[in-house]
Amino acid sequence: MTTDFKSQLPIIDISPLLVKCDDSDMAEDAGVAEVVGKLDRACRDVGFFYVIGHGISEDLINKVRVVTHQFFELPYEEKLKIKITPSVGFRGYQRIGVNFTSGKQDMHEAIDCYREFKQGKYGDTGKVLEGTNQWPENPKEYKELMEEYIKQCTDLSRNILRGISLALGGSPYEFEGKMVGDPFWVMRIIGYPGVHVNNQENDIGCGAHTDYGLLTLINQDYDKTALQVRDLAGNWIPAIPIPGSLICNIGDMLKILTNGVYESTLHRVINNSPRYRVCVAFFYETNFDAEVEPLDIFKEKYPLKETSQVVKRVVYGEHLVSKVQTTFANLVEKTVN
Ligand SMILES: N=C(N)NCCCC[C@H](N)C(=O)O
Numbered sequence: 001m002t003t004d005f006k007s008q009l010p011i012i013d014i015s016p017l018l019v020k021c022d023d024s025d026m027a028e029d030a031g032v033a034e035v036v037g038k039l040d041r042a043c044r045d046v047g048f049f050y051v052i053g054h055g056i057s058e059d060l061i062n063k064v065r066v067v068t069h070q071f072f073e074l075p076y077e078e079k080l081k082i083k084i085t086p087s088v089g090f091r092g093y094q095r096i097g098v099n100f101t102s103g104k105q106d107m108h109e110a111i112d113c114y115r116e117f118k119q120g121k122y123g124d125t126g127k128v129l130e131g132t133n134q135w136p137e138n139p140k141e142y143k144e145l146m147e148e149y150i151k152q153c154t155d156l157s158r159n160i161l162r163g164i165s166l167a168l169g170g171s172p173y174e175f176e177g178k179m180v181g182d183p184f185w186v187m188r189i190i191g192y193p194g195v196h197v198n199n200q201e202n203d204i205g206c207g208a209h210t211d212y213g214l215l216t217l218i219n220q221d222y223d224k225t226a227l228q229v230r231d232l233a234g235n236w237i238p239a240i241p242i243p244g245s246l247i248c249n250i251g252d253m254l255k256i257l258t259n260g261v262y263e264s265t266l267h268r269v270i271n272n273s274p275r276y277r278v279c280v281a282f283f284y285e286t287n288f289d290a291e292v293e294p295l296d297i298f299k300e301k302y303p304l305k306e307t308s309q310v311v312k313r314v315v316y317g318e319h320l321v322s323k324v325q326t327t328f329a330n331l332v333e334k335t336v337n
Pocket residue numbers: 099100101102186188206209210211212283323326327
């Protein structure tokens with residue numbers, strides 16, 4: 001569970017895990033064991049950590065943010081060409097103020113993308129998100145670059161989860177079968193305006209929330225600190241950027257699968273810098289139709305207190321869709337009326 005982590009989020013070099021992550025006996029490797037121990041501590045105490053040695057080139061990480069800045073700098077009419085609506089599965093561009101968190105407007109604009117899937121594959125629940133991702137035509141290389149980035153983030157997330165699986169006392173593959181054999185993913189490409197000259201402080205860029213899936217990988221600008229993570233004592237700890245790193249955090253599904261042993265930690269964003277900030281957040285999730293409940297193996301290893309189950313079972317797709325509908329309640333109402 002989340003305790004006070006006063007100063008800084010942990011930093012984990014996962015390269016020893018990546019070297020061995022395709023060997024079924026990886027657990028016996030001393031380097032892997034060390035990484036696994038660090039992952040366990042970080043996931044129990046904080047739910048947030050910096051990942052270094054992750055194998056995604058700094059060049060790609062930086063390019064993803066450079067083209068994102070270029071997109072958000074375009075005139076509004078240009079961005080609206082890929083506007084988000086319920087009829088396109090909530091995929092595309094949303095202007096500042098469209099996204100709500102806990103009933104309040106967020107000060108950010110974004111492009112939302114989801115894994116694409118065949119019509120009807122996930123029944124009525126899935127219908128809400130059916131559609132094709134809308135990529136900007138400008139900058140030209142956007143789609144290709146983002147698709148490569150998504151591919152690399154997917155592989156990296158699977159490999160981090162192998163380490164987490166070992167940390168929880170399972171085989172490396174607990175998160176690859178029925179639950180996560182066909183992982184869903186979400187990507188949010190986000191822009192936060194800088195603070196105005198006369199104001200000292202900006203509005204909330206994104207209100208306090210937890211993420212919905214298994215793991216999130218955050219790629220943020222290096223030159224401003226805006227993401228804040230909450231510890232149990234209620235302090236907001238700034239996630240100061242470390243160039244070349246990705247921030248990884250635990251989502252609601254991993255909390256449930258681990259019976260609450262790992263926490264999905266609250267976080268929020270306030271950009272008090274005068275400059276515009278971008279963040280590209282990749283969310284690695286379970287199968288869309290997975291019925292998520294504590295995995296037996298972890299229930300046995302961590303029978304929490306006297307209660308055997310402390311978290312509720314959910315169907316991931318239903319959890320996601322209900323969050324999307326609350327976040328974009330305004331869009332939904334407009335279409336109905
Ligand atoms: N996929 C994720 N995590 N998106 C987070 C977006 C911000 C929070 C959202 N408006 C909410 O109310 O949950």
